[in-house]
Amino acid sequence: MTRSFRALLIRDLRLAARVGGSGVMGLIFFLAIVTLIPFALGPDLNLLARIGPAILWIAAVLATLLGLDRLFQADEEDGSLDLLRLSPAPLEVIVLAKVLAYWLTTGLPLVIAAPLFGLLVALSPEGMLAMVATLLVGTPALAFLGAVGAALTASLRRGGLILSILVLPFMIPTLIFGVAAANAALGGTVPFMTPFLILMAITLVSAVVGTFGAAAALRAGE
Amino acid sequence: MIRELANPTRFMSLSGIALPWIGGLSAVVLVVGLYLAFFVAPADYQQGDTVRIMYVHVPAAWLGLFFYVTMAASAVGSLVWRHPLADVSQKAAAPIGAAFTLICLVTGSLWGKPMWGTYWVWDARLTSMLVLLLIYGGILALWNAIEEPNRAARAVSILTLVGAVNIPVVKFSVDWWNTLHQPASVFRMGGSTIHPSILVPLLVMAVGFTLLGVALHLSGMRTEILRRRVRTLTILEAERLDAGLAHPAPAGPAPIRTGAA
Numbered sequence: 001m002t003r004s005f006r007a008l009l010i011r012d013l014r015l016a017a018r019v020g021g022s023g024v025m026g027l028i029f030f031l032a033i034v035t036l037i038p039f040a041l042g043p044d045l046n047l048l049a050r051i052g053p054a055i056l057w058i059a060a061v062l063a064t065l066l067g068l069d070r071l072f073q074a075d076e077e078d079g080s081l082d083l084l085r086l087s088p089a090p091l092e093v094i095v096l097a098k099v100l101a102y103w104l105t106t107g108l109p110l111v112i113a114a115p116l117f118g119l120l121v122a123l124s125p126e127g128m129l130a131m132v133a134t135l136l137v138g139t140p141a142l143a144f145l146g147a148v149g150a151a152l153t154a155s156l157r158r159g160g161l162i163l164s165i166l167v168l169p170f171m172i173p174t175l176i177f178g179v180a181a182a183n184a185a186l187g188g189t190v191p192f193m194t195p196f197l198i199l200m201a202i203t204l205v206s207a208v209v210g211t212f213g214a215a216a217a218l219r220a221g222e
Numbered sequence: 223m224i225r226e227l228a229n230p231t232r233f234m235s236l237s238g239i240a241l242p243w244i245g246g247l248s249a250v251v252l253v254v255g256l257y258l259a260f261f262v263a264p265a266d267y268q269q270g271d272t273v274r275i276m277y278v279h280v281p282a283a284w285l286g287l288f289f290y291v292t293m294a295a296s297a298v299g300s301l302v303w304r305h306p307l308a309d310v311s312q313k314a315a316a317p318i319g320a321a322f323t324l325i326c327l328v329t330g331s332l333w334g335k336p337m338w339g340t341y342w343v344w345d346a347r348l349t350s351m352l353v354l355l356l357i358y359g360g361i362l363a364l365w366n367a368i369e370e371p372n373r374a375a376r377a378v379s380i381l382t383l384v385g386a387v388n389i390p391v392v393k394f395s396v397d398w399w400n401t402l403h404q405p406a407s408v409f410r411m412g413g414s415t416i417h418p419s420i421l422v423p424l425l426v427m428a429v430g431f432t433l434l435g436v437a438l439h440l441s442g443m444r445t446e447i448l449r450r451r452v453r454t455l456t457i458l459e460a461e462r463l464d465a466g467l468a469h470p471a472p473a474g475p476a477p478i479r480t481g482a483a
Binding site for chain 2: 148152153156158159162165166168169170172173176177180198202205209213216217220221
């Protein structure tokens, strides 16, 4: 089971590196959104610093959605999903490996790049540190919740649009507590740890719900 | 009892008898409730006549949640027993629940304009209902996206149950989010106690709405069963025609198919 987990993880990482360069694309998309927002709001750095965590978090949510529709669809199309279903490893392990690979190629680059993008919205050093911490803890939740939607829409031809409608409402709690924790680090009455611990809890719950939900959805889609 | 009802044919005959009664009863109760709400119940000393919107608003909110619970229960039936009637119940409940949620939001914002001076505020209650409407939208979209009814039912069941786990989390976080932004809420719900002169019409309306919801649900389920029968018959007919084309001479009976497609 560990072997198939590792094999699938390495396969997906290799595919991501060689085929789409999805990590780089996610980063560019992230940058594009962060660039767009000052055009809409005006270049006032004080305002941008105040809403900076919110901008970065919304960009992270959208960037997570970007490649999500291909998470299981690509495997469904070329038939490898059927082979994975037949393999002795339980589907939950397969989902876990695929989501982990997805997060490593889309979520982790955002986390690493967050301080850089924080500069664009004039975040203070504490703010940047908080952004990295909240994104590191929160983006796995987005990937796991998104996996349920991706599994449900794997066999649909125009799954991408429905996928966003399905998963965005469920990402609201992650967004709320991610932004709240980042804002708390910038100052305010709420201590940083309160929303941050809740964010961690949401990630853990999402990991369970996402893994079992996506595996059930893949079984139902047979 | 449940086992007998679970047979779609039995369900069709029983619900055919029950439906006019439930529908008629809901009409009577709603007429009484509306009469009480408009002519008997007093106008609120602060809110004036706008308080009467509440008699529609509160039952609609309750039914919006009630139908999600119905869907979640049916989803368990779909996944565990693979029962076609549970699929049908789930599918019929989704648009009704979405409609009641929408009625709740619309009446709420109509009430909000004279009372709060704005159609929409990002109050925790309003926002959670809006998110519920979004989730209903996702469920309806998924129903429409998958053509094969059994597969659609299984996919939607999973989504509904994931939603059932997540809705309390969403509700909790929205509450938290709002209290963070607006510590002292200016919105008071009705006051500390509800006087019987308001409570009685409200309860009558709630009963009437629930009966209406049940009647709509039964009628929706009957329509869906008939729709599935038509679908199966169409497929059988198409197969018969196909077979007829392949063998010009009528060769035996039509292919036998058990279950829905």
